[in-house]
Amino acid sequence: MEGTISNPLGTRIAVVTGGNKGIGLEVCRQLAASGVTVVLTARDETRGADAVEKLREQGVVGVIFHQLEVTDASSIARLAEFLKTRFGRLDILVNNAAVGGIEPVDDPSFGPKPVGEQYFRSEELKQELNDAGNLTEERLDELLDTFLKDFEAGAPALEARGWPDEFASYKVAKAAVNAYSRIMARRHPELRVNCAHPGYVRTDMTRNSGLLTPEEGASNVVKVALLPSGGPTGVFFAMGKEASFL
Ligand SMILES: NC(=O)c1ccc[n+]([C@@H]2O[C@H](COP(=O)([O-])OP(=O)(O)OC[C@H]3O[C@@H](n4cnc5c(N)ncnc54)[C@H](OP(=O)(O)O)[C@@H]3O)[C@@H](O)[C@H]2O)c1
The missing domain is CATH 3.40.50.720 (NAD(P)-binding Rossmann-like Domain)
Incomplete structure (x- = not known):
């Protein structure tokens, strides 16, 4: 699912990886509160879309979802193409996604x-x-x-x-x-x-x-x-x- 924000006010554009929960989700919320347009990414479409919906219900605006699995080159390329087409640039990347590994x-x-x-x-x-x-x-x-x-x-x-x-x-x-x-x-x-x-x-x-x-x-x-x-x-x-x- 992709949102409909096209950055009409010329705000800064941020991508947050692993934005559907934990620190990443809060980073999305705080960046949005600072007036940044946030692309909340998650590897799972449902978890990501649900996170954006939850933020919206809480009155957080300026956050849209795009799928991103950080270990998948084709997923990365799709996000890059989306950013290029929709915004023509990227100002902030928060490389947050990770697993504990055990x-x-x-x-x-x-x-x-x-x-x-x-x-x-x-x-x-x-x-x-x-x-x-x-x-x-x-x-x-x-x-x-x-x-x-x-x-x-x-x-x-x-x-x-x-x-x-x-x-x-x-x-x-x-x-x-x-x-x-x-x-x-x-x-x-x-x-x-x-x-x-x-x-x-x-x-x-x-x-x-x-x-x-x-x-x-x-x-x-x-x-x-x-x-x-x-x-x-x-x-x-x-x-x-x-x-x-x-
Ligand atoms: N919590 C701490 O005390 C702490 C301390 C130092 C550093 N950090 C760092 O802070 C960052 C966030 O950690 P957290 O505590 O918020 O962890 P978390 O609650 O487990 O969240 C991790 C996020 O990364 C996503 N993710 C994992 N693998 C991914 C992949 N291959 N592609 C895309 N997304 C992926 C997860 O998605 P799913 O929901 O789909 O799994 C989830 O959204 C991590 O880089 C972590 O190493 C955390």
Whole structure:
């Protein structure tokens, strides 16, 4: 389902991935409240359309739905074509969609942890991922291939290389997205490309074990999404404040 908003007032256009629930849904609500036209995307048409309808019932206007499965190139291409045709541009992308990468267990500590607990055990890996000036896309791909091989080989291989010992896929994926964002920031100085850690938030991903509400977590993301055009780029924000990457 696609909405009928065509941006008559010339507002900024935002896309939020994984916008049907959790932090993403709240990011959509807060961006819309700031006067941004929001394309709420979700991989599931029904969940996405329901989320937009729920916002509308709550009086939130300026949010439309478009399907997006972030791992599907054809779905990405359809969204890009839609944005081009409908708006002719995109001002803000909140790359929010993610999965925890493991099956939930009956453990209250399950889920993403505050950033200080996500350090890699290998100093070498940490330094390489942190070396924003020299890290290339090709090297990042190589590191991820190595991680996948180690992951398939099992815990001893992960430990030998110094990958994180808990929630390894989640943490490595996040570190890789952060590193890739910095590569993008370097390649496109005309854009602002930043990373935002929302805090430890009560959502499905954390089985509601977080310290912050989705509204509070989302506001840490929205602050970064609304940074002015001359603002920082290639920066990591943890709960709204500039922080180191790993
Ligand atoms: N919650 C925290 O404490 C915390 C801490 C640090 C970082 N984060 C990050 O914040 C972001 C939002 O997390 P959350 O806690 O709000 O999680 P959540 O409630 O589980 O929501 C995740 C969203 O991502 C969507 N999604 C997952 N895989 C997708 C795919 N392949 N294509 C499109 N959409 C996909 C989900 O869609 P479905 O409904 O279809 O599954 C859902 O809308 C994530 O990037 C997460 O890593 C969260």
